[in-house]
Amino acid sequence: MSGLDVIIRGGTVATASDTFQCDVGIRGGRVAVLGHELGPAGNVIDATGKLVLPGGIDSHVHFSQPSGPDIVMADDFESGTRSAAFGGNTTVLPFCLQEKGSSLREAVNRYHKLADGNCYVDVSFHLIISDPTEQVLGQELPALIEDGYTSFKVFMTYEDLALSDREILEVMSVARETGALVMVHAENYDAIRFLTDRLERASKTAPYYHAVSRPVVVEREATHRAISLAELVDVPVMIVHVSNRESMEEIRRAQQKGLKVYGETCPQYLVLTADDLQGLNMEGAKYVCSPPPRDAASQAACWEGIQTGVFSVFSSDHCPFRYDDPQGKLAPKGRTSFRWVPNGIPGVATRLPILFSEGVAKGRIDINRFVALTSTNHAKTYGLYPRKGTIAVGADADIAIWDPDKRVVITHDLLRDGSDYTPYEGREVTGWPIITMVRGQVVVSHGELLGTRGHGSYLSRNKSSM
Ligand code: URP
Ligand code: ZN
Ligand code: ZN
Numbered sequence: 035m036s037g038l039d040v041i042i043r044g045g046t047v048a049t050a051s052d053t054f055q056c057d058v059g060i061r062g063g064r065v066a067v068l069g070h071e072l073g074p075a076g077n078v079i080d081a082t083g084k085l086v087l088p089g090g091i092d093s094h095v096h097f098s099q100p101s102g103p104d105i106v107m108a109d110d111f112e113s114g115t116r117s118a119a120f121g122g123n124t125t126v127l128p129f130c131l132q133e134k135g136s137s138l139r140e141a142v143n144r145y146h147k148l149a150d151g152n153c154y155v156d157v158s159f160h161l162i163i164s165d166p167t168e169q170v171l172g173q174e175l176p177a178l179i180e181d182g183y184t185s186f187k188v189f190m191t192y193e194d195l196a197l198s199d200r201e202i203l204e205v206m207s208v209a210r211e212t213g214a215l216v217m218v219h220a221e222n223y224d225a226i227r228f229l230t231d232r233l234e235r236a237s238k239t240a241p242y243y244h245a246v247s248r249p250v251v252v253e254r255e256a257t258h259r260a261i262s263l264a265e266l267v268d269v270p271v272m273i274v275h276v277s278n279r280e281s282m283e284e285i286r287r288a289q290q291k292g293l294k295v296y297g298e299t300c301p302q303y304l305v306l307t308a309d310d311l312q313g314l315n316m317e318g319a320k321y322v323c324s325p326p327p328r329d330a331a332s333q334a335a336c337w338e339g340i341q342t343g344v345f346s347v348f349s350s351d352h353c354p355f356r357y358d359d360p361q362g363k364l365a366p367k368g369r370t371s372f373r374w375v376p377n378g379i380p381g382v383a384t385r386l387p388i389l390f391s392e393g394v395a396k397g398r399i400d401i402n403r404f405v406a407l408t409s410t411n412h413a414k415t416y417g418l419y420p421r422k423g424t425i426a427v428g429a430d431a432d433i434a435i436w437d438p439d440k441r442v443v444i445t446h447d448l449l450r451d452g453s454d455y456t457p458y459e460g461r462e463v464t465g466w467p468i469i470t471m472v473r474g475q476v477v478v479s480h481g482e483l484l485g486t487r488g489h490g491s492y493l494s495r496n497k498s499s500m
Contacts, residue, residue, distance in 0.1 A: 037063050038060060038067070038073070038076070039075060039474055040060040040076065040078075041057055041072050041077075042433065043385075044057065045073075045082065045435065045468055047086045048085055049103075050403075050411070050423075050424065051153075053402065055148070056069055056070060057069060057070055057072050058086060058433065060075075061322075062429055062474070063474040064431055064474070065427050066427065067424060067427060070214075070423070079469065079476075080433050081408060084436060084468070088409040088422075088425050089125065089155075089250065089305045089409065089472065090123035090385070090434060090467075091125045091413055091422060092123050092126045092412070093347060093349050093386060093412040094347075095114065095126045095129075095355040096128055096352060096378065097148075098110045098111065098145075099129060099353075100131060104356075104361060108362065108380065108453040109451055109452040111128075111153050112153070112309075112487055113451055115155045115218050117382050117452075118382045119478045120262075120378050120383045121386055121449070122387075123383075124156060124157070124433070124434065125156040125412075125470070125493065127157070127158050127416060128145075128159060129161070130142055130160065131162040131164065132165055133164065133194075133430075134164050137170075138170050138175060139178065141161075142369060150492070151487070153490025153491070154408035154472070154490050155477065156422075156432070156473075157491075158492065158495050160183070160186055160187055161178065161183055161186035162187045163186050163187070163205050164194060164196065165199075165211070166205050169493070171204055171207075175322075178220060179214045181271060183237075184213070184417050184494075184495045185197065185498070186206055186216060187219065188201075189218075190202070190220055190221055191222065191256075192223070192274075194222040196439065197390035199259065202260070203266065206263060206264060206267075206269045209270075213497040215497075216264070218256075218259040218272070220253060220259070220273055220274075221252050221253050222255050222256045225252045230373050234373065239371040240320040241318030241321075241375055242318050242374065245308035245327070247372070247373075248324060248326055250277075250279075250281070253278060253280075254278070257280075257285065257472070260273060261284060261295050264293070265288070265293055270498065272479075273296070273297050274298045274349070275351045276299045276336070277302075277332060278325075279331065279335030282299075282338070282339040283335075286342075288341070294500075297347075297416065298382070299348060300385075301388040302323060302350055302381065302457070303328070306321060306457060307327050307332075307333070307341050308326055308329065309325055310327060311326065311327075316364060316369060322361060322378075323351065323377055340403075341399060341403075345407070346407070347412050348385070348404075348408055349385070350381035352378075352385075353380075354378065354379070354380035354453075355453065356454045358454055358455075362376065362389075362422050366431025379457050380451055380453045380456060381457070384456060386434075386457065387444070387463045387466055390436070390464075390465035391462075394480040395438070395464040395465050409422075409423045409498065410423040410424055414499045414500050417495035417498055417499065431474040432472055432473060434470050434471070436466065437466055438464075438465045439464065440447050440464070440465065441462060441463070442463055444460065445460070466482055473489075479490070
């Protein structure tokens with residue numbers, strides 16, 4: 035076959051279902067042919083001894099999200115999508131936050147202005163519903179879903195974000211009518227406030243007490259309630275960033291009942307624990323996220339959820355704040371109590387190497403489950419499949435070439451994000467994405483940024499096909 039722009043030659047291609055030796059021919063940004071002896075091409079990439087995988091899709095990231103007075107998120111669309119590419123990702127789905135009292139449509143327009151022309155990889159937005167007024171529920175949300183914003187997140191905790199059960203039911207009813215997918219942050223807000231007040235009264239204000247203020251029961255109860263509300267309305271639901279056995283088992287029980295309940299977990303729940311929040315002085319703030327990392331038994335439970343399919347997606351929940359910064363983790367108020375430390379940790383570039391190393395290289399999962407968890411299931415769940423999430427003729431040529439044997443000690447400078455630290459500093463991994471290609475264009479090659487800012491496009495999405 036002639037007239038190809040790029041051939042990836044000699045690699046082992048793995049999708050969510052198959053592993054095979056073949057060359058990949060690319061034309062016009064799409065996979066044009068899979069086979070051998072594909073003839074000449076403008077650019078031939080030698081992938082001998084390497085894995086050729088669908089580019090990672092990270093369906094849970096936060097960029098440029100308003101985060102409260104005097105707090106600034108460390109990544110905008112430029113730095114966030116750049117870092118995503120360094121970590122082998124070709125599409126990311128950040129959250130567009132409706133601030134209380136504001137219109138959802140205005141939030142979307144504002145977020146597009148931040149993204150347009152600034153992205154290295156493709157992007158698509160989830161919505162965050164913080165103010166489900168009649169206007170939002172009756173008009174704005176259905177219209178936005180029609181326009182391809184087919185998933186949205188609701189919070190059961192956080193000041194100015196938490197919805198009441200009644201509000202969640204109303205929002206879920208819109209999803210029921212429109213076929214959109216609801217994502218839920220499941221933690222019991224009142225219980226957290228009760229525990230936080232009590233800890234503060236006892237002068238237990240260091241970052242470590244963030245974990246104490248949000249124990250497993252707080253997450254498990256809310257997970258159960260979210261699933262029950264979804265059952266009541268008869269609507270699919272995705273429980274995001276699940277951290278522990280009890281919550282995982284709530285999801286498993288619902289799945290066994292035949293409910294469309296999906297689960298997501300993240301690297302921090304596989305390799306970090308609450309002990310990481312114990313750092314000297316304020317160092318523990320680097321690990322403050324919600325739900326918090328827990329313990330070795332919870333890590334094992336999350337692995338079990340991954341291995342048995344309870345979790346269909348593995349995302350980063352990249353929510354970056356700088357550490358040594360008064361607008362980040364070391365905000366003056368945060369020094370007075372964990373309550374004010376911005377929640378979230380960076381991880382868009384480390385998600386895939388951590389799962390590859392801990393999962394594939396250590397034999398916990400095979401390469402096909404790795405692809406499903408990190409790419410294909412995200413595309414199916416959020417209406418991007420089969421254009422994204424696989425290597426097949428006609429699909430976008432979104433490809434990550436991996437050296438499965440490359441050993442890398444993670445250091446922040448490799449990740450190219452806007453933060454000033456990584457929670458995974460010094461951790462050695464086996465397996466690293468060496469080339470990231472978005473629609474046929476090489477964006478990152480061997481640690482060098484080759485892509486152009488603005489090559490990343492906005493993706494309007496279909497309804498979920500899970
Ligand atoms: O601590 C976290 N996870 N921050 C990000 C916001 C969220 O809840 O996903
Ligand atoms: Zn959340
Ligand atoms: Zn998040």
